[in-house]
Amino acid sequence: MRRQPDRSPSGRADALTRLLTLCAVAVPITLAACSGAVTVSQPTTSTSTTSTSTTDATPSATPSPSTTTSTSVSTSTSSSSPPAGPGLATTVRLAFGGDTNTANSAGRVLTAGMGSAAAVLAKADLAMVNIETALADDRSGLVPEPKSFNFVAPARLLDIVGKAGVDVVTVANNHGLDFGQVGLKRTLAARSASRPHLIGAGTDFAAAFTPYRTTVRGRGVMFLAATDVLDAGLPWEATATRPGLASIKSKAGYAALRGAVRSDRTAHPDDVIAVYLHAGVELNVCPTSRQRQVAADLASDGASAVLMSHAHVVQPGAVIHDTAVAYGLGNFVFAAQSAATAQTGVMEIDVPPTGPPTQLWHPGRISGGIPTIFSGSAAGQAQASWKALGSGC
Numbered sequence: 001m002r003r004q005p006d007r008s009p010s011g012r013a014d015a016l017t018r019l020l021t022l023c024a025v026a027v028p029i030t031l032a033a034c035s036g037a038v039t040v041s042q043p044t045t046s047t048s049t050t051s052t053s054t055t056d057a058t059p060s061a062t063p064s065p066s067t068t069t070s071t072s073v074s075t076s077t078s079s080s081s082p083p084a085g086p087g088l089a090t091t092v093r094l095a096f097g098g099d100t101n102t103a104n105s106a107g108r109v110l111t112a113g114m115g116s117a118a119a120v121l122a123k124a125d126l127a128m129v130n131i132e133t134a135l136a137d138d139r140s141g142l143v144p145e146p147k148s149f150n151f152v153a154p155a156r157l158l159d160i161v162g163k164a165g166v167d168v169v170t171v172a173n174n175h176g177l178d179f180g181q182v183g184l185k186r187t188l189a190a191r192s193a194s195r196p197h198l199i200g201a202g203t204d205f206a207a208a209f210t211p212y213r214t215t216v217r218g219r220g221v222m223f224l225a226a227t228d229v230l231d232a233g234l235p236w237e238a239t240a241t242r243p244g245l246a247s248i249k250s251k252a253g254y255a256a257l258r259g260a261v262r263s264d265r266t267a268h269p270d271d272v273i274a275v276y277l278h279a280g281v282e283l284n285v286c287p288t289s290r291q292r293q294v295a296a297d298l299a300s301d302g303a304s305a306v307l308m309s310h311a312h313v314v315q316p317g318a319v320i321h322d323t324a325v326a327y328g329l330g331n332f333v334f335a336a337q338s339a340a341t342a343q344t345g346v347m348e349i350d351v352p353p354t355g356p357p358t359q360l361w362h363p364g365r366i367s368g369g370i371p372t373i374f375s376g377s378a379a380g381q382a383q384a385s386w387k388a389l390g391s392g393c
Helices: 010-023 028-037 104-112 117-123 157-163 180-189 251-267 289-301 376-392
Strands: 056-059 092-100 126-131 149-153 168-170 197-199 212-216 219-227 272-278 305-309 317-320 323-326 331-333 343-351 358-367 370-373
Touching (some): 092 117, 092 272, 092 305, 117 370, 126 219, 126 331, 289 305, 289 317, 289 323, 317 358, 323 343, 331 343, 331 370, 343 370
Parallel strands (some): 092 331, 168 197, 272 305
Antiparallel strands (some): 317 323, 343 358
C-alpha cells in the first residue's frame, strides 16, 4: 500500500543532512553518536521517461547471486491490519520480498506484473523489495563495470513494483553500480513522488544513509538500507565527496547504520524500525556468523525487523529479543535457474506496540521469472519447511 513521507521543514532537513555529512568523516565513535540524528524523508527528483525496453543483463562469467526532500504526511489505514487506534496502540504490518530485477525471463514482470505476490504485498501497511539492478531508460554511455554480471532495467520497473503494493525499494547491493557512476546517476534520476521511495544510495554518504520515514495511524515508521556485499576492488561505497551506496563494510558505515537505529529508538521509543541489508554468501542456506552478528547488533540497538537478501536461496528466520529477523528472503522477481533458487515468498511482519513482532512466511515459487504464492496444503508444507531451516544451521 503506497504511503507518502512525513513533511520536515526544509531548513531542518538541510541542517541534518549537513550533520550526517560531517559524521562521514568523523572517527567511528563520534559517528555512531551523531549519525542517527538524521530524520529527513526520502529525497526525490523529477519523474523519468517511460521506457518500452524489457531488460538486460550483460553476463561475462558465472552468476553472482539531489534532490528535494519529499515531505508529505500519511496516516492512512489498511483493511488487513489490526483495527485503527491511537499511535501507541497501533500494530503495523510490514511485508518484504527479495531480489528483484528484469534480467532474462524476469523481464516478463514489465508486462505481466508481479502475480499473486502483489496481493500479499498490498495487504501490508508498508512493503519493500530489493531492486538488484541499475535503472536507466537511456542506455547510451553506459559502460559495464568489470564483474561477472551487470544488470540494467528500465526505470518503469519502479512503477510495476509500486502498482503491486511496494512502497520502498533498496538499491544497496552488489549490482547497484553495475554501470558505474553514470548508471547510478540515472538510477537516482528515476526517483519521483509517484514511485516507491528509493533508499540505500545517494549523491554522498549522508544521502546514501538517509532513511525513509512515514507514519501509520500516528505511529512512526523508519526504513534503512545498506549493503554488506561489494565486489573486491570496486569503489562503490558512498563517501562525503563521492556518490555511491550505503555500505556497512566500512567502520564508518556500520557505525552510521547502528547509530541511526539507536538514535531513533531513543528519540521515538514507539517507532517501527526496519533495516534491509544485502548480506550473506550465495547459495548458503545457513546464515554466516557475520549475518548473525549484524542481526544481534541491530537487535540490541532497537531495530524492530532486520531483513537480508543476497544468498539467492531462502534462509531461516529468528526472533532476537524484540526483533524479527529474516536472514535470507531469496529471489523474488528473478530468472531462477534451479529448484532452490526458485523458492521464494513474502515475509509478513506484524510489529505490535509492545513485545516481539510476529512473522508469517508466505512461501511460493518463481515461474517464468515471476513469484507465485502458494495456497492451501502447498503453503502449509512450504511454511513447515521454512520453519525447519534453522534447525539445520
